[in-house]
Amino acid sequence: MSLISVTEALEALFALVRPTGEEIVPLLDASGRVLARPVAARRDQPPFPAAAMDGYALRDAELRPGATFRVIGESAAGHGYAGKVGPGEAARIFTGAPVPGGADHVVIQEDVARDGDTITILDSLGRGPNLRPAGADFRRGDELDIKRLGPSDIALLAAMNHAELPVARQPEVAILATGDELVPPGRDPGPDQIVASNSYGLFALCAALGARPRLLPIAEDDLDSLRFAFGMAEGADLLVTIGGASVGDHDLVAPAAEGMGLERSFWKVAMRPGKPLMAGRMGTMMMLGLPGNPVSAMVCGHVFLAPVLRAMQGLPAGPAPRRRARLAAPLAANGPREHYLRARTGPDGVTAFDKQDSSLLSVLSEADCLIVQPPDDPARPAGAEIEVIDL
Numbered sequence: 001m002s003l004i005s006v007t008e009a010l011e012a013l014f015a016l017v018r019p020t021g022e023e024i025v026p027l028l029d030a031s032g033r034v035l036a037r038p039v040a041a042r043r044d045q046p047p048f049p050a051a052a053m054d055g056y057a058l059r060d061a062e063l064r065p066g067a068t069f070r071v072i073g074e075s076a077a078g079h080g081y082a083g084k085v086g087p088g089e090a091a092r093i094f095t096g097a098p099v100p101g102g103a104d105h106v107v108i109q110e111d112v113a114r115d116g117d118t119i120t121i122l123d124s125l126g127r128g129p130n131l132r133p134a135g136a137d138f139r140r141g142d143e144l145d146i147k148r149l150g151p152s153d154i155a156l157l158a159a160m161n162h163a164e165l166p167v168a169r170q171p172e173v174a175i176l177a178t179g180d181e182l183v184p185p186g187r188d189p190g191p192d193q194i195v196a197s198n199s200y201g202l203f204a205l206c207a208a209l210g211a212r213p214r215l216l217p218i219a220e221d222d223l224d225s226l227r228f229a230f231g232m233a234e235g236a237d238l239l240v241t242i243g244g245a246s247v248g249d250h251d252l253v254a255p256a257a258e259g260m261g262l263e264r265s266f267w268k269v270a271m272r273p274g275k276p277l278m279a280g281r282m283g284t285m286m287m288l289g290l291p292g293n294p295v296s297a298m299v300c301g302h303v304f305l306a307p308v309l310r311a312m313q314g315l316p317a318g319p320a321p322r323r324r325a326r327l328a329a330p331l332a333a334n335g336p337r338e339h340y341l342r343a344r345t346g347p348d349g350v351t352a353f354d355k356q357d358s359s360l361l362s363v364l365s366e367a368d369c370l371i372v373q374p375p376d377d378p379a380r381p382a383g384a385e386i387e388v389i390d391l
């Protein structure tokens with residue numbers, strides 16, 4: 001079977017994605033979620049011209065050092081002054097308060113001498129006008145577009161007067177580690193056993209991407225155990241299997257899944273690590289079969305799973321964001337598979353780690369980015385521009 005490119009694999013994956021649809025959640029539960037559709041402001045902000053400083057509201061045309069004004073009232077935040085400011089008049093005003101009609105300038109109180117109801121403008125007079133026009137932040141009807149909501153967006157949507165928001169339902173991801181050799185962390189592994197790791201890393205990745213991951217019990221390398229585990233995944237939007245994806249006698253994920261109705265879209269991608277990636281649909285679920293090597297699974301998580309989860313939540317279908325960077329050390333020529341090298345950023349650019357074996361999680365943990373080296377790329381000297389995916 002010929003290997004498809006990473007780009008082809010991503011396109012095939014996006015074709016398998018079904019968006020999760022929307023649900024309404026309270027504003028305080030919306031951080032980290034993806035807005036399901038554009039949301040419009042329900043009001044202008046500020047709804048009135050507002051003082052930006054504590055001081056006196058008056059007419060800009062009358063303002064000069066030495067000028068005097070009679071203080072006729074007070075405008076505080078939440079309690080505006082109903083009257084108008086006429087010639088020679090000023091209103092005491094505080095930050096956030098409505099600027100009374102007639103006034104178009106707020107003099108800060110440090111630039112004023114007050115004596116009873118009279119103020120005199122001092123020579124220190126600054127520029128002003130120290131007020132915020134109505135609608136300076138946003139107008140009723142202005143829209144916040146579909147995006148993953150962060151704390152700043154929550155503040156904005158609160159100001160727009162939304163107590164609830166339409167967000168994409170969180171994709172439910174069933175994560176299945178497979179292999180007789182695996183035990184969960186915290187147990188005593190037998191002499192031939194190791195501790196399952198990438199399933200936990202992928203759980204964390206899914207959670208960070210706004211999904212709802214669920215870890216299934218580790219499946220053994222036999223068809224019955226795998227079928228039982230697939231049954232437990234029922235109801236999930238996405239089943240992610242780990243391991244058993246290669247060509248060995250005990251790599252049974254594909255036969256087990258096909259026995260349960262997997263319509264396979266592809267198997268094997270021209271990338272390193274991550275070659276034995278497979279994907280398809282099993283009934284209502286999408287299925288992504290990741291290679292077992294810990295780093296291969298995590299790299300596939302960043303390169304494939306993350307874009308899939310974004311697309312499921314209604315974000316644009318596209319590859320993991322890349323940025324251009326400079327090599328701080330030379331990079332050896334690549335073979336025929338796109339290479340994702342663990343690398344670290346320093347003052348002179350990025351350096352790939354010497355050790356790139358796909359079992360080395362310690363190197364992945366030390367890395368802050370993956371250098372993406374195209375297939376058959378020649379050797380590159382230090383200083384050359386390359387592309388990286390930030391981790």
Ligand SMILES: Nc1nc2c(c(=O)[nH]1)N[C@H]1C(S)=C(S)[C@@H](COP(=O)(O)OP(=O)(O)OC[C@H]3O[C@@H](n4cnc5c(N)ncnc54)[C@H](O)[C@@H]3O)O[C@H]1N2
Pocket residue numbers: 177178179181182194195196197198199242243244245246247248251273274275276290291292293294296358
């Ligand atoms: N003859 C060939 N052998 C292999 C090929 C090949 O093309 N021809 N491909 C290699 C590549 S590339 C990879 S990647 C691996 C992937 O194999 P599997 O997906 O079948 O993974 P396993 O054999 O089940 O496991 C590989 C390795 O990873 C460990 N593992 C598995 N799951 C976990 C887990 N959840 N946590 C931690 N470690 C895990 C497992 O113990 C093995 O050491 O195949 C190559 N072989």
Ligand code: MOO
Pocket residue numbers: 271272273274275276291293296297358
């Ligand atoms: O593709 Mo494997 O993932 O090279 O280690």
